[in-house]
Amino acid sequence: MVNQQTLNCEQVWREISNYVDGDVDAALRSSMDEHLRTCKRCASVLAGTRNVVALYGDERMLEVPAGFSRRLQKRLANTAAVKGTGWATWSAWLVPVAAMALIAGSLQLTTLLNHRPAMKSQHAVPAKDIPADMVVVVSSGAKLFHVPGCRFIHDKASERTMTAKEAMKEGYVPCPRCLRQYLKTGLTQRPGDQLDQDTDDDADVKADQGDVLGVAGQ
Amino acid sequence: MPETRVVLNTTVADPGQPGTREQDLIAGVQRGQHELFYELVRPYERRIYAAALAILRNEHDAEDAAQEAMLKAFANIRQFRAEARFSTWLIQITVNEALMRRRRERTVVMEGIDDRRDEESEYAPRDFADWREIPSEALERKEVRQRLAEALAMLDRKYREVFVLRDMEHLNIQETAEALGITVASVKTRLLRARLMLRDLLAAGWERGWFSRLPFEKGTKPW
Numbered sequence: 001m002v003n004q005q006t007l008n009c010e011q012v013w014r015e016i017s018n019y020v021d022g023d024v025d026a027a028l029r030s031s032m033d034e035h036l037r038t039c040k041r042c043a044s045v046l047a048g049t050r051n052v053v054a055l056y057g058d059e060r061m062l063e064v065p066a067g068f069s070r071r072l073q074k075r076l077a078n079t080a081a082v083k084g085t086g087w088a089t090w091s092a093w094l095v096p097v098a099a100m101a102l103i104a105g106s107l108q109l110t111t112l113l114n115h116r117p118a119m120k121s122q123h124a125v126p127a128k129d130i131p132a133d134m135v136v137v138v139s140s141g142a143k144l145f146h147v148p149g150c151r152f153i154h155d156k157a158s159e160r161t162m163t164a165k166e167a168m169k170e171g172y173v174p175c176p177r178c179l180r181q182y183l184k185t186g187l188t189q190r191p192g193d194q195l196d197q198d199t200d201d202d203a204d205v206k207a208d209q210g211d212v213l214g215v216a217g218q
Numbered sequence: 219m220p221e222t223r224v225v226l227n228t229t230v231a232d233p234g235q236p237g238t239r240e241q242d243l244i245a246g247v248q249r250g251q252h253e254l255f256y257e258l259v260r261p262y263e264r265r266i267y268a269a270a271l272a273i274l275r276n277e278h279d280a281e282d283a284a285q286e287a288m289l290k291a292f293a294n295i296r297q298f299r300a301e302a303r304f305s306t307w308l309i310q311i312t313v314n315e316a317l318m319r320r321r322r323e324r325t326v327v328m329e330g331i332d333d334r335r336d337e338e339s340e341y342a343p344r345d346f347a348d349w350r351e352i353p354s355e356a357l358e359r360k361e362v363r364q365r366l367a368e369a370l371a372m373l374d375r376k377y378r379e380v381f382v383l384r385d386m387e388h389l390n391i392q393e394t395a396e397a398l399g400i401t402v403a404s405v406k407t408r409l410l411r412a413r414l415m416l417r418d419l420l421a422a423g424w425e426r427g428w429f430s431r432l433p434f435e436k437g438t439k440p441w
């Protein structure tokens with residue numbers, strides 16, 4: 001314990017931080033109070049310290065770079081989606097994220113197409129260069145795989161998240177709406193020509209289950 | 219060109235009792251409602267970034283570390299126990315991530331020498347002018363916040379880290395010690411020094427007119 005009679009400025013300064021935090025015992029606080037009442041220098045030190053604590057402790061001092069929140073959301077969504085965790089109810093902000101995934105994917109699907117998996121839809125348009133690790137969504141009884149958030153996903157309650165590679169292996173075909181950019185070019189009809197027909201496939205699939213269609217170059 | 223910064227003037231929520239919104243969100247994410255995770259951490263994102271920046275001192279690295287820390291928090295959400303404050307748990311994960319990155323920068327040896335030297339000596343205040351309290355409204359001005367941030371950046375790493383975790387992140391002394399892996403005594407010593415140094419730096423800033431448009435009486439200082 002510091003004796004009140006011997007408390008000097010250096011001792012006050014040494015304890016000023018604990019004093020501000022209320023982390024001094026009653027006897028020391030009393031001694032410091034007494035000193036501070038008569039010592040203008042130490043009163044200045046105390047006031048300045050309190051100013052520092054108050055100013056820096058203010059919420060307004062916590063600033064983040066512009067766009068920080070958006071980038072954090074994006075990274076969280078990307079990672080969770082890749083892990084197939086079912087992140088988000090595919091709310092609006094996930095759509096651009098999925099678009100990023102489309103662009104960012106490195107492994108190309110071209111090689112997969114050589115395996116010629118059975119496709120669920122006879123109306124399918126072959127895909128071209130879909131990144132194999134792209135995160136997509138399928139749902140029970142449907143034929144198409146979609147970018148998360150696509151409004152043409154049927155039976156959202158049963159949707160499953162997987163990679164494009166897995167979806168292709170299971171015979172799903174790309175949604176001509178949300179995956180239009182990957183539909184193979186050079187066909188006799190434009191991808192958009194089949195939109196309604198293929199979209200309807202997802203609603204009516206039983207008859208087509210097990211249909212096999214040659215893939216590329218049909 | 220420095221990136222434009224924004225101030226989000228929302229209230230930082232602290233954890234509440236079971237049944238509060240935060241507790242519900244935690245329980246939901248732990249049960250698999252992963253879409254709730256961002257909502258859960260959003261109130262703390264500024265504190266998370268500030269903690270990473272205090273350690274890494276580089277905005278890009280700090281942001282990347284903060285993001286990585288949140289991914290780790292998400293991956294380990296089931297390990298969170300309700301007896302801890304969620305904000306503290308997040309900040310500790312962030313500090314760990316930032317410290318790990320800094321260790322990779324191979325600067326630890328030199329800083330270790332500095333640690334020993336500085337903590338052996340005491341810091342004496344240098345400015346004893348008359349003072350007045352700085353009104354919190356001063357923080358509405360961007361240049362004031364910028365000056366305060368500049369003063370903070372002038373502190374040595376070990377003081378800055380403790381000060382940020384204790385006085386800006388509002389961890390208690392024990393939590394600060396645990397987050398940084400130092401003793402409680404070291405936290406107190408460094409905190410004292412950080413506060414006194416900042417006080418002197420800002421008093422010097424007063425001389426240079428940092429707060430010249432603030433409504434103080436002529437001839438008085440805020441310290």
